[in-house]
């Protein structure tokens with residue numbers, strides 16, 4: 001599951017490329033909750049009318065409702081994180097009037113930090129670094145170690161849910177490391193296969209938020 005380079009391919013070929021690269025069955029949700037990249041996000045807007053509303057399940061009522069924009073990790077630039085949609089009840093349309101979001105797979109909802117940074121921190125802590133040192137290794141400008149602890153706590157809370165979802169796909173592999181998080185890492189690697197970012201791969205494959 002490689003995330004880079006796919007932006008050069010047209011949409012249909014990119015989806016095929018993605019499917020060929022991974023034998024991991026991807027959970028299909030319509031509309032998706034996570035998409036691979038900005039191209040796929042644009043396609044979700046094109047496909048909006050064809051997708052049913054996730055709340056009332058009516059088709060043909062979903063329209064774009066603007067981009068989800070937030071701060072970049074390493075600067076004060078504003079970047080796209082996803083797109084919001086509305087099940088339109090305007091002008092006598094029969095939608096339910098509720099909104100929903102489609103996110104880029106590298107976004108952690110509620111956090112500026114993206115999944116690749118979180119994955120590096122995860123590997124570093126399992127490798128023996130303390131949370132503060134693992135966090136400072138990436139030198140996230142403007143983000144205090146408190147953010148790193150908060151993120152880590154959320155991952156610990158999510159751990160049992162993640163493991164049970166992974167167990168639905170495959171039993172955990174044998175692991176010499178007795179740390180629960182090391183076992184989670186090897187389970188993620190077994191289920192997702194080779195990937196640039198385990199956590200983005202998880203969100204894209206399972207169509208669920210990593211941190212709940």
Ligand SMILES: [Zn+2]
Nearest residue numbers: 053056087096
């Ligand atoms: Zn609706």
